[in-house]
Amino acid sequence: MLFSATLENSLSKTHVPSNREVEQILTRKLSHIAPEPDFAGLWDLNDHRLGHVSQVLSASQDTREAILTDLAQGRFREAYGIEKAGMSFAAKMSLLAQSLNEQKLYSLFASEEAAHFHFIQAVLGDPPDLSKDPFIQFLNELIISAERRPLLFIIQVVLEGWGLDHYAGMLKSCKQASFKGPLQQILSDEAAHHGSGLSLFQEDELSQSELKYTLEMMSAFLDMVRIGPVGLMHTLDSHLGGLTTAQKQAVLTEMDAVEDTTRKLNLLKGLMQKAQAKQILAELEAKSAFTLLF
Numbered sequence: 136m137l138f139s140a141t142l143e144n145s146l147s148k149t150h151v152p153s154n155r156e157v158e159q160i161l162t163r164k165l166s167h168i169a170p171e172p173d174f175a176g177l178w179d180l181n182d183h184r185l186g187h188v189s190q191v192l193s194a195s196q197d198t199r200e201a202i203l204t205d206l207a208q209g210r211f212r213e214a215y216g217i218e219k220a221g222m223s224f225a226a227k228m229s230l231l232a233q234s235l236n237e238q239k240l241y242s243l244f245a246s247e248e249a250a251h252f253h254f255i256q257a258v259l260g261d262p263p264d265l266s267k268d269p270f271i272q273f274l275n276e277l278i279i280s281a282e283r284r285p286l287l288f289i290i291q292v293v294l295e296g297w298g299l300d301h302y303a304g305m306l307k308s309c310k311q312a313s314f315k316g317p318l319q320q321i322l323s324d325e326a327a328h329h330g331s332g333l334s335l336f337q338e339d340e341l342s343q344s345e346l347k348y349t350l351e352m353m354s355a356f357l358d359m360v361r362i363g364p365v366g367l368m369h370t371l372d373s374h375l376g377g378l379t380t381a382q383k384q385a386v387l388t389e390m391d392a393v394e395d396t397t398r399k400l401n402l403l404k405g406l407m408q409k410a411q412a413k414q415i416l417a418e419l420e421a422k423s424a425f426t427l428l429f
């Protein structure tokens with residue numbers, strides 16, 4: 136109980152600075168690239184699957200730039216929440232580790248998540264308000280409430296595997312050279328976080344209650360994917376002055392949303408297969424948890 140209260144405090148804190156000595160130590164230990172991002176220039180419309188969306192193409196140059204800025208910042212806002220949560224996650228897993236070497240591993244991961252978080256902080260400048268971000272709230276809830284084995288599966292196998300795909304896409308299409316190195320570093324660190332989760336997770340070690348919990352949380356996560364690009368639609372809607380239902384449908388068609396969301400759901404299925412999570416996968420499939428909801 137004390138443990139979850141501690142985690143809750145850890146995940147909800149927003150205060151950034153510490154005292155002068157601490158700041159100096161961090162300055163020495165962390166690399167300092169001040170990327171000065173041109174958010175609108177980081178990724179183009181095609182990189183957000185908007186290159187064929189007529190509502191966007193016919194908007195003014197200013198509106199298109201505002202959309203690109205908002206979407207790029209959105210990627211970093213989400214990454215801020217993920218990397219921040221990653222520090223608390225690694226700390227919890229370190230305390231729950233079953234061997235000293237496993238504890239070393241999670242202590243190293245915690246330091247990597249701190250470096251990732253530091254980079255994202257530098258990119259964004261001001262801390263974002265993520266209190267209404269459903270995915271970040273879900274992630275925080277998971278880190279507070281899950282036991283070690285469901286965490287191995289949901290966070291390391293599924294979410295860090297999913298994150299790898301996300302960061303790889305960001306890196307591949309990124310137009311600003313100064314972002315490539317830090318994104319590449321995050322990608323290779325996350326590959327090890329995911330890989331260790333794959334090797335440590337054994338489905339048959341889950342207790343009945345852990346299995347039940349894992350299925351519930353995975354269903355909740357899959358529901359957020361199955362509804363399609365809702366966040367992106369919300370961004371477009373706010374910049375384009377309100378889209379009708381027919382216009383929204385046209386946007387989804389022009390951006391191949393069905394194809395893209397199907398690819399994501401298949402990727403998630405593939406991650407579960409890689410972890411030999413046969414029962415979890417079978418139960419989720421029996422509940423039609425991978426079918427589209429739009």
Ligand SMILES: [Fe+2]
Nearest residue numbers: 218221248251
């Ligand atoms: Fe990370």
Ligand SMILES: [Fe+2]
Nearest residue numbers: 221295325328
């Ligand atoms: Fe990670």
